[in-house]
Amino acid sequence: MITRREFCKAFAASAAIAPLVKPAQASNQAGQAVPTLLWVRRGADEAKVDYSTDEGFRAICWMLRDVRAGVVGTPSWSLLQQWSWMQAWLAAYGTHARFDIHSGLRTKATNDYYEGALASYHLPDSNMVFRAGDFSSPSVSSEYMGRLAFLSQQGGVGFYTRNFTHTDVRGRVVFWRSK
Template sequence: MSLALATGRRAFLKRSIVAGVAGMGAATISNPLMASSGLLLPEYYAGAQEAAAFWAKPRVLNLFRPSTGEHRVICFWRDGAIDMQGYREACHMLRDVRAGLTVAMDLRLLNLLRGQQGWLEEAYGLREPYQVNSGYRGMQTNESEGGVRDSFHTKAMAADGKYPSLPIEYQGKLIAAFRSGGVGFYINRQKFIHSDVGRVRFWVR
């Protein structure tokens, strides 16, 4: 593929992603979006009863950290309260590996990751672990990795990662469907999705 064709394809893909995310609307998803794979995004948010039933279940994260080879299946919430042992394990899996720093991760981020996994489990029976590329980053690590100065990674409010078997564009749209914060689509080289629980916004790189 020529450079011009590759550049044109990336530009088209970026426009498609931005248009697709914008089509979700501010509060509900009136038209279910489909990635090229045919994987469906949530058509609507669950009603209060269904949502309460889902979040009343133990909240489990299946996480894999390729940089260390660690794989953990962690329950961070059960019986209506934080499971402190599981929560600490989740924070450790999302630590700054380079600096060896573990901090208290924002519970909303863990819930967002759980919501994503829960949809994939219930809709498709997917049990693949979420591959964590980056979670918390101290200031030095963030600077060395080219992160913005006020990155949500430095506030323990962000994670970068992916499910290797799923289309990256679909994964970003799925996270965006929760309208819980920022979603970055990194589609050019090392393909992954940035998720944070800051303000709602979207970008493609």
């Protein structure tokens, strides 16, 4: 596992050169496109999924379903990109982190059962698209995962004492800690 100091140094260096590199050049220089691979587990199901393929996208939709209600929705593409970016960042430094999914889509009934937040990004819109997920990783602490998610500047990050991380892609960057 990389240290916090190494992580901050690498992030500062990449942030410093980011304005100088066009996105197309960045992916060409890296020798590959934006990562679309996720290593996830939900219950007994575990898979490495390339969500850029039809089969992979169906698989990740299934993994992020509302298990309690038996409903499958569509995760926001931005949420999937955030998670794959996080895994790629960690892998670049030698840590291959599986995401153990706690929740993705939640129907209103499931959301009311667990927390009842009226504006939860787990709730689907009229097109069944949801914008939040909760996960933990056996190889990386939830604190570190939350800090990494916060660096992506995609939206909300929740730090929970039960050792899982919430991320959503609301656009506005916020964070909170459970009591």
